[in-house]
Amino acid sequence: xxxxxxxxxxxxxxxxxxxALHLPHLEVLESEGIHIIREVVAEFERPVLLFSGxxxxxxxxxxxxxxxxxAPVPFPLMHxxxxxxxxxxxxxxxxxxERFGLRLVVASVQEYIDNGKLRERSDGTRNPLQxxxxxxxxxxxxxxxxxxxxxxxxxxxxAKERIFSLRDEFGQWDPRRQRxxxxxxxxxxxxxGEHVRVFPLSNWTELDVWQYIERESIxxxxxxxxxxxxxxxxxxxxxxxxxxxxxxxSEPIERRVVRYRTVGDMSCTGAVESxxxxxxxxxxxxxxxxxxxxxxxxxxxxxxxxxxxDRKREGYF
Amino acid sequence: METSEVNATxxxxxxxxPLRLDRDIDMLRFATAGSVDDGKSTLVGRLLHDSKSVLTxxxxxxxxxxxxxxADGVELALLTDGLRAERxxxxxxxxxxxxxxxxxxxxxxxxxxxHVQYTRNMVTGASxxxxxxxxxxxxxxxVEQTRRHLAVAALLGVRHLxxxxxxxxxxxxxxxxxxxxxxxxxxxxxxxxxxDHVVIPxxxxxxDNVVDASTSMLWYHGPTLLDHLExxxxxxxxxxxxxxxxxxxxxxxxxxRGYAGQLASGVIERGDVVVVMPAGVTTTIVGxxxxxxxxxxAHAPQSVTVRLADDIDVGRGDLIVHPRQEPRVVREFDAxxxxxxxxxxxxGDRVTIKHTTRVLKAIVDSVNYRLDIxxxxxxxADLLGLNEIGNVHLRVSGPLAIDDYVDDRLTGSFLLIDxxxxxxxxxxxxxxxxxxxxxxxxx
Numbered sequence: 001x002x003x004x005x006x007x008x009x010x011x012x013x014x015x016x017x018x019x020a021l022h023l024p025h026l027e028v029l030e031s032e033g034i035h036i037i038r039e040v041v042a043e044f045e046r047p048v049l050l051f052s053g054x055x056x057x058x059x060x061x062x063x064x065x066x067x068x069x070x071a072p073v074p075f076p077l078m079h080x081x082x083x084x085x086x087x088x089x090x091x092x093x094x095x096x097x098e099r100f101g102l103r104l105v106v107a108s109v110q111e112y113i114d115n116g117k118l119r120e121r122s123d124g125t126r127n128p129l130q131x132x133x134x135x136x137x138x139x140x141x142x143x144x145x146x147x148x149x150x151x152x153x154x155x156x157x158x159a160k161e162r163i164f165s166l167r168d169e170f171g172q173w174d175p176r177r178q179r180x181x182x183x184x185x186x187x188x189x190x191x192x193g194e195h196v197r198v199f200p201l202s203n204w205t206e207l208d209v210w211q212y213i214e215r216e217s218i219x220x221x222x223x224x225x226x227x228x229x230x231x232x233x234x235x236x237x238x239x240x241x242x243x244x245x246x247x248x249x250s251e252p253i254e255r256r257v258v259r260y261r262t263v264g265d266m267s268c269t270g271a272v273e274s275x276x277x278x279x280x281x282x283x284x285x286x287x288x289x290x291x292x293x294x295x296x297x298x299x300x301x302x303x304x305x306x307x308x309x310d311r312k313r314e315g316y317f
Numbered sequence: 318m319e320t321s322e323v324n325a326t327x328x329x330x331x332x333x334x335p336l337r338l339d340r341d342i343d344m345l346r347f348a349t350a351g352s353v354d355d356g357k358s359t360l361v362g363r364l365l366h367d368s369k370s371v372l373t374x375x376x377x378x379x380x381x382x383x384x385x386x387x388a389d390g391v392e393l394a395l396l397t398d399g400l401r402a403e404r405x406x407x408x409x410x411x412x413x414x415x416x417x418x419x420x421x422x423x424x425x426x427x428x429x430x431x432h433v434q435y436t437r438n439m440v441t442g443a444s445x446x447x448x449x450x451x452x453x454x455x456x457x458x459x460v461e462q463t464r465r466h467l468a469v470a471a472l473l474g475v476r477h478l479x480x481x482x483x484x485x486x487x488x489x490x491x492x493x494x495x496x497x498x499x500x501x502x503x504x505x506x507x508x509x510x511x512x513d514h515v516v517i518p519x520x521x522x523x524x525d526n527v528v529d530a531s532t533s534m535l536w537y538h539g540p541t542l543l544d545h546l547e548x549x550x551x552x553x554x555x556x557x558x559x560x561x562x563x564x565x566x567x568x569x570x571x572x573x574r575g576y577a578g579q580l581a582s583g584v585i586e587r588g589d590v591v592v593v594m595p596a597g598v599t600t601t602i603v604g605x606x607x608x609x610x611x612x613x614x615a616h617a618p619q620s621v622t623v624r625l626a627d628d629i630d631v632g633r634g635d636l637i638v639h640p641r642q643e644p645r646v647v648r649e650f651d652a653x654x655x656x657x658x659x660x661x662x663x664x665g666d667r668v669t670i671k672h673t674t675r676v677l678k679a680i681v682d683s684v685n686y687r688l689d690i691x692x693x694x695x696x697x698a699d700l701l702g703l704n705e706i707g708n709v710h711l712r713v714s715g716p717l718a719i720d721d722y723v724d725d726r727l728t729g730s731f732l733l734i735d736x737x738x739x740x741x742x743x744x745x746x747x748x749x750x751x752x753x754x755x756x757x758x759x760x
Binding site for chain 1: 341342343412413414416418423425437440441444445554555556565566568569570573577579584606608609618619620633657674727730731732734738739741744
């Protein structure tokens with residue numbers, strides 16, 4: 001019995017059996033993430049993990065490996081490939097897939113452009129073009145749960161995102177119709193054709209992610225650490241020269257010591273000047289940084305103040 | 318660079334910087350609730366701003382937006398009004414989560430809107446909160462909404478309550494105004510059985526007593542809001558709890574069979590004799606495994622995988638507990654539910670119930686009563702509409718191992734789900750949800 005009176009008989013008083021049991025915040029977050037990933041595998045038929053090689057997807061994969069150990073990760077990865085990739089990140093992706101014996105599904109923006117299903121934008125940015133290949137990839141593979149590395153601290157529109165986010169057949173997110181989430185009970189019911197986006201890192205901040213990477217000694221693509229790079233300045237960001245279309249004549253190339261805070265499409269992911277050569281130094285820089293991660297490095301969120309909200313509605317994360 | 322050196326550098330670079338390096342800080346989940354126009358968004362904005370959690374580009378965007386709206390200074394509320402639909406209408410439509418970190422703690426804040434029709438959002442925010450900050454306007458004092466928020470927080474088992482009496486600047490920082498409100502709130506909280514409550518006079522607009530102590534209310538000697546948030550004890554000592562490990566799934570590998578789950582409460586140790594519920598089969602924990610190696614002991618809220626001595630039938634939906642501490646195994650039970658859907662809950666309704674990791678069919682046998690949302694006094698009812706809270710008798714399609722919500726928040730809670738369209742209909746709390754006061758009577 002657990003009636004109130006039962007406690008006194010069966011439970012020792014504090015400290016009687018052992019020392020105070022204290023769980024630091026990174027372990028609370030890790031345990032929560034593992035719980036979420038296990039719930040999805042238990043309740044869905046075909047989950048998939050969106051893997052860009054970016055630090056959030058890398059941490060998510062690390063949690064998935066922990067969740068099922070000693071068994072292997074029981075779902076594939078999907079990479080939405082814009083065609084404007086950092087070679088270091090592609091090499092990292094392929095290495096991870098091989099090292100952990102994973103299966104990789106690629107949804108290619110380039111393929112959609114080549115066969116005329118999508119048109120290149122005048123500004124050369126391909127992030128907004130990811131939505132269609134992503135949704136097609138989900139439908140053709142019959143994925144019913146899609147793990148994403150989104151965090152609520154990234155952007156105001158994400159602050160209201162659920163951990164289990166129901167999407168209709170068009171991948172759309174309707175902020176007014178999201179299911180309430182209580183305790184640690186997640187409702188993943190969905191109709192055929194619908195799917196659920198799942199965000200195990202919802203409650204993590206950028207600093208939490210970096211501290212966790214340090215604590216767990218997780219390998220990252222090399223562009224996250226300081227290196228020499230040929231870059232040019234556009235809209236206040238250092239962009240990498242490349243086949244995607246930069247620089248223009250008015251944009252001189254300079255050699256700078258930089259690192260990336262996020263990994264994305266080369267055309268709109270900016271580097272920050274930095275000499276941080278290991279994770280501890282990155283954390284030190286972040287701790288004194290006064291610019292948010294997205295503000296520093298993502299041109300596509302700057303299009304309009306509500307850019308993120310619009311893209312979420314359309315089925316982008 | 319060694320971590321200690323980084324720390325030293327950081328301190329030198331940013332004595333009041335936004336983020337710190339301490340990895341071993343703890344985490345407090347709290348919620349805020351207030352009526353429309355109490356200035357809640359401003360208070361949350363102030364908390365984020367003054368704790369240096371707002372970064373330059375975000376602040377610049379808010380300054381731009383404030384100017385566009387013709388405001389004089391920075392409207393801190395714009396820091397938290399996330400969706401365009403809300404900015405256009407000047408309201409907050411849903412629970413939003415905010416994060417900030419101080420040297421002492423990481424905070425997860427569930428920011429819930431105050432409209433009457435969104436009681437469900439407060440229930441959602443409070444379900445994971447250890448503390449709730451309720452706001453009132455010093456000019457209005459404790460109003461109907463305040464009592465509702467208080468009642469919901471009490472019902473959801475939130476242990477620590479804070480009343481922030483806002484807009485003190487608009488009552489000339491008057492001590493007696495504050496004292497009257499504080500006394501009324503204290504008696505309302507005590508009547509609902511909440512013993513840990515504090516009242517703090519603040520001005521979110523000017524920043525008084527949010528992060529920094531007020532210089533206009535020298536008569537107040539208590540903590541600022543942030544002081545209190547940093548000092549309040551986090552969590553329950555796991556040694557004081559009964560062990561509850563709901564099994565999520567079976568991990569199978571070559572020569573390996575383990576049962577994976579997150580401890581809902583309490584402590585388990587290698588070698589413990591345990592009972593697998595609801596079947597009631599006794600076995601022994603022979604190992605507690607994690608990716609990082611075997612551990613001798615695990616406690617809530619850790620995620621672990623356990624190995625058992627006997628080859629017994631254990632799977633998702635089962636609950637591992639200690640002998641003589643078993644939960645009730647029931648086929649029918651009373652529960653307090655908050656209706657989250659606009660479809661009313663009625664006797665005869667067939668639903669799906671999700672309790673820990675166990676999913677069963679259920680029938681609403683009867684609606685026992687509805688709770689007056691201010692006093693939590695029962696009143697007769699034959700259905701529960703959106704945002705109403707009441708008590709029902711449920712019958713379930715199989716055995717369910719449950720605790721009362723007042724004893725265990727996770728093994729005492731459940732969802733009712735629509736069998737057809739999958740929407741979440743109601744949040745459930747096993748039992749009658751409020752600890753009976755000495756001599757008090759529940760129906």
